[in-house]
Amino acid sequence: DAGVIQSPRHEVTEMGQEVTLRCKPISGHNSLFWYRQTMMRGLELLIYFNNNVPIDDSGMPEDRFSAKMPNASFSTLKIQPSEPRDSAVYFCASSPTAGTDNTEAFFGQGTRLTVV
């Protein structure tokens, strides 16, 4: 398996533009997570899906952020409109079915977003 795949790896956009980050979880994993990493705030959980359903989105910073998981193999994180303070590395992670003994969360390589 290729692991968790995120695209793009790098994104530079102008303030006010819409940005869409993409994630393909590991096949067979039922849980998917979006994290944001910044120097000031470290790693923060934004949203968590289980079986394609958003379970906890309390970490989503504001209404400009939205996430979807239309099927088990794809998720998007959208920022509209983007602002310079959204600049960060965004990680997607997936893990097997909740409640099992396998607790490992596998992370993608991240998307480095720069909003100018």
Added chain:
Amino acid sequence: GEDVEQSLFLSVREGDSSVINCTYTDSSSTYLYWYKQEPGAGLQLLTYIFSNMDMKQDQRLTVLLNKKDKHLSLRIADTQTGDSAIYFCAESRDNAGNMLTFGGGTRLMVKP
């Protein structure tokens, strides 16, 4: 709420042992993790420990958990230059162990 704290920086010489410390506040944590992040890369799970254990050893890595003091440490024996990275402590409360709260990360620098 949950809080996980780590020191920012650690420097050791190649061949020495490294000890990275972490404290957490949530007494209901079920799993505690150590992740490694190399430059430009995602997070790689190194090891984890269940909250009813106090020690776990995996090759050069030893994890010690003091649940009473809510203190977790990662010891790397015979540290190599390839171990230079940022190490994140994380905790989780759910059964899946994957809704993680991370510490700020400790940057380990290994000098030859």
